[in-house]
Amino acid sequence: MTTTLSGTRRGFFRRLIPPTPMSRRLATQSMLFSTGEGAFNTGSAVFLTQVVGMSAARVGLALTITGVAEFLMAYPAGRFVDRFGPKRVWSLATWGRAACFLALPFVGSFGEYLVVGLLFALAASSGHSSYQSYVLDALPTEERIDTQAYMYSALNVGFTFGAILGGVALAFDNLTVVRWTPWFAAVLMAFTAWWISRLPQAPHDLRVASGEARVRPPGPGALRNPGWMLVTFFNGTLWTNQVLLNVVIPLWLVEATDAPHVLLAWLFGTNTVLCIFLPAYTSKGVRDLRDAVRYVRISSAFFVASCLITMVTHSTVGLVTVLLVWLGHVTVTGAELFISGASWSFQAELMDPRRRGEYQGVQDVSRTLGSMWAPALYTYLAMSRGDQGWLAIAGIIVVATVAIGPSVRLAERFAVRHFPADQVDRDAGDDALPETLEDTGQYAVPEPAPPAASSTQGLDLT
Known part of the structure; x- marks a missing residue:
C-alpha cells in the first residue's frame, strides 16, 4: 500500500512537468513573462500614485484609455503578425515591453505615463496575437490543448512568484525601491525576449521567410x-x-x-x-x-x-x-x-x-x-x-x-x-514541428521512434 501511494504521488508530480522539449520551453517562457509582470503589477498602484504622483481618478482614466487603445489595436496587430511572422513579432513585442518597463522610473506625469501606456498597449496587442499564433502553428494538433494547459499553470506560478517579489519590494516601505522595481521586470522581459528568439521557426515563419506569406491568402478573412x-x-x-x-x-x-x-x-x-x-x-x-x-x-x-x-x-x-x-x-x-x-x-x-x-x-x-x-x-x-x-x-x-x-x-x-x-492537413501533419528541435530555427530530423514506444501525453496555455 505504501509503495502504491508513493508511486501515485510520484505520478502526480511527474504529470505536472510538460512531457516534450517544446512544451517545456513554452512553459518556461510563460513563467518568465508572468514573473516580470506580476512583480510590477503587485505594486503598480503605489507606483502610479506615489511615485508618478497621479490621483486615483487619473490612474483610472489612464488605464481606461490604454485599454481602449489595446482593443482598437487588436485586429491590425493580428494582420501584422500574419504579414511578418508570429515568432518575430512575439519577440519584438516582448522587447517593446522591456523598453517600456525601463522607461517607467523616469515617468513623472499623467501625460508621460499615457505615452508609455500606449506603447504598452501596442506591445500587448501584437504580443498576444503573435504568441497565440505561434503556439498553434508550432505544435502538432494532438499537443496543442495539453501544452496550453501547462503554459497556463506556468503562467500562474510566475504571477505568484512575481507577487511575492513585488510584496518584498513593498515591504521596504521605500519609494526609491518601488521606483526602480520596473527594472527588475525589464530584465525578465529582456530575458524572455531572448528566450523566444531561441525557439524554432514555426511553419508560418518559414512561409514569411520564403515570401509566400506576403501575398494575402484567397478567400474570406x-x-x-x-x-x-x-x-x-x-x-x-x-x-x-x-x-x-x-x-x-x-x-x-x-x-x-x-x-x-x-x-x-x-x-x-x-x-x-x-x-x-x-x-x-x-x-x-x-x-x-x-x-x-x-x-x-x-x-x-x-x-x-x-x-x-x-x-x-x-x-x-x-x-x-x-x-x-x-x-x-x-x-x-x-x-x-x-x-x-x-x-x-x-x-x-x-x-x-x-x-x-x-x-x-x-x-x-x-x-x-x-x-x-x-x-x-x-x-x-x-x-x-x-x-x-x-x-x-x-x-x-x-x-x-x-x-x-x-x-x-x-x-x-x-x-x-x-x-x-491541403493546408489544414499540412498544418496538422508534415509542417508540425517535431519534438526534437534545434536552436537554429530550422526543422530538426526527429530520431526514429523506438519499437513499441508509448504515446506522448499532450499539453496547453493565455
Whole structure:
C-alpha cells in the first residue's frame, strides 16, 4: 500500500512537468513573462500614485484609455503578425515591453505615463496575437490543448512568484525601491525576449521567410466569418467568471456577509493553487469540438452553482458563511478551468491556419465585446438586486451556453467551405514541428521512434 501511494504521488508530480522539449520551453517562457509582470503589477498602484504622483481618478482614466487603445489595436496587430511572422513579432513585442518597463522610473506625469501606456498597449496587442499564433502553428494538433494547459499553470506560478517579489519590494516601505522595481521586470522581459528568439521557426515563419506569406491568402478573412465572431463573443461572456472571481464575490463578501475580510486571502490563494495544479488534468478530456462544447456546459454548471451558493450567504452566519463563500469561489474556479480547455479547442479547430494572427485579433475584439460590460452589470445586479440579481447573472451564462453550440456549428461549416483541406492537413501533419528541435530555427530530423514506444501525453496555455 505504501509503495502504491508513493508511486501515485510520484505520478502526480511527474504529470505536472510538460512531457516534450517544446512544451517545456513554452512553459518556461510563460513563467518568465508572468514573473516580470506580476512583480510590477503587485505594486503598480503605489507606483502610479506615489511615485508618478497621479490621483486615483487619473490612474483610472489612464488605464481606461490604454485599454481602449489595446482593443482598437487588436485586429491590425493580428494582420501584422500574419504579414511578418508570429515568432518575430512575439519577440519584438516582448522587447517593446522591456523598453517600456525601463522607461517607467523616469515617468513623472499623467501625460508621460499615457505615452508609455500606449506603447504598452501596442506591445500587448501584437504580443498576444503573435504568441497565440505561434503556439498553434508550432505544435502538432494532438499537443496543442495539453501544452496550453501547462503554459497556463506556468503562467500562474510566475504571477505568484512575481507577487511575492513585488510584496518584498513593498515591504521596504521605500519609494526609491518601488521606483526602480520596473527594472527588475525589464530584465525578465529582456530575458524572455531572448528566450523566444531561441525557439524554432514555426511553419508560418518559414512561409514569411520564403515570401509566400506576403501575398494575402484567397478567400474570406476572419471578419467575414460570422461563426467565429459569435463563438468568441459568447466565449467572452463565459469568461466573465473572472469578474465573479475577482470583483463580485470579494465585494459581496465585504458588503453583504459577516465573513471576516481575511478570508479574501484564502479565496485567492485557493484559486491560484487550483490553477497551478489542475489545468493539466482538466484539459485532458478535450480532443475535438464536441468535447469543447461539453466542457462549456460543465463550466457553465460550475458558474451557475457559484451564483446559487454565493447568493444564500447574505442570510447565513459564522462558519457556515465562511464555508459557503469559499465553496462559491472554488466552483467559479471550476468554471475557469473548464472554459479554458474549451477555449483552446476553439482556437485550434476554428481558426484559418493561414490567418491565425488575423483570427486572433478578431477574437480579441469579439471577446472583449462579450465581456467588457460585465464588471458594471454584475456588480449592480449582485449588490443592488440581491437574489434576483444573482439569478440574472446565472441566466446570462445559461443563454451564452445555449448560443455557443449553434455558433460553433456555424464556424465549423465556414471552415469546411473556406479553409483549404491541403493546408489544414499540412498544418496538422508534415509542417508540425517535431519534438526534437534545434536552436537554429530550422526543422530538426526527429530520431526514429523506438519499437513499441508509448504515446506522448499532450499539453496547453493565455
